[in-house]
Amino acid sequence: MTVWLMQGSASQDFLRRFTEDFERGHDDLRLDIRIQQWTGIGPKVxxxxxxxxxxxxxxIEVGNTQVAQYVEGGRLTNLTLESMRDWGMQDWLPGLAEPGLDNSAQFGIPWYAASRVVIYRKDLFEKAGITSPPGTRAEWLADTEKLDSGGNQGIYLAGQDWYTLSGFIWDEGGDLAKQSTNTWKGTLDTPAALRGMDFYRRLQALGNGPADADEEHxxxxxxxxxxxVAQIVAVPGVVQAIVQKNPALKDELGFFPVPGKTAGRPGTVFTGGSDFVVPRNTDDRDAAVAVVAALTGAKWDTDLARTMNYVPNKTTLAPAVAGEEAVAAMAAGAAHGRxxxxTPQWAAVEADNPIKEYMTKVLDGADPRTAARQASRRITEQLAPGLG
Structure with a gap:
């Protein structure tokens, strides 16, 4: 069995242990695991x-949002029956499972996830009299306003951080785009999506993040x-770069899920991660399915999550990472992730992203409805097959 895994997804020790265990249980199979680079992987797949x-x-391991582009042409194996019968698909993280679904058929099988959380300064929270992380959006705004004083930014939120905006839009019941029959339409101008942008605007104003740049610039x-800076919204792995630049912060950093609208339910967040797909041209479907079943099953998925600080593929496996503050915060958000x-055409949106331009316009004072209508029209054009 030839298995393609992406660079950085699993440690060599994990792969060694998994291979030995799998081959012991499958005397007639041998694994040939080949590590691939993310750069240029699309054409290679x-x-x-x-x-x-x-x-x-x-x-093949693929990014969860990449499955749609590989489904085209009927070149992936439909794994719906195994998903429904053996793999407990009802407990999968929605942000991994939904992108693997096409016309009610499951082609991508969730493996692991990561999502954004709030990384915060414990010392600045204490200084501001905040004794526990906020549990709702309203509390988050109030706490951030307290933190935005004394020369400190309550939060650093770049004006074009559209992944974070997406979570606020989803929390309001909106979407970036919706499909009707076979046509996709941009929906940033719906009342729900506009409410998400308004919350982003209010939060972003409690810091000095640039209106015309994203979180990498x-x-x-x-x-x-x-x-x-008291807070940022980012994946926990960012902490390594923070501490490298400022070792004094090592023991001052904490994590909590992006707050939702109501207590007890974290906010919806963009969920990244990986799914497995099985090409239709495999010459041994059953063996390929056995590999996927083993890698995504509770035993090895939990092992991977603990080894690599990932979120397991099922909400029911979240207790396995409860002891790690950062991963537990990710898991809480990923349970409601999106x-x-x-659609394969979404890559065209990200390549020339009208959402970023829309955000900058609103933060610079433009009428949100007008800017949202303009961005939505552009998204609709980009999502038209052959035109994006």
């Missing part, structure tokens, strides 16, 4: 899906490390 059965991989880890619209 497309070529593999079109290759003869003896030339390509039998199992400049890298928000460097800004946070400067010592005058992914970008499941």
């Amino acid at each position: 497309q070529a593999a899906l079109s290759a003869s059965s003896d030339a390509g991989p039998d199992v 400049p890298p928000q880890a460097g800004v946070f490390a400067g010592g005058k 992914a970008t619209p499941s």
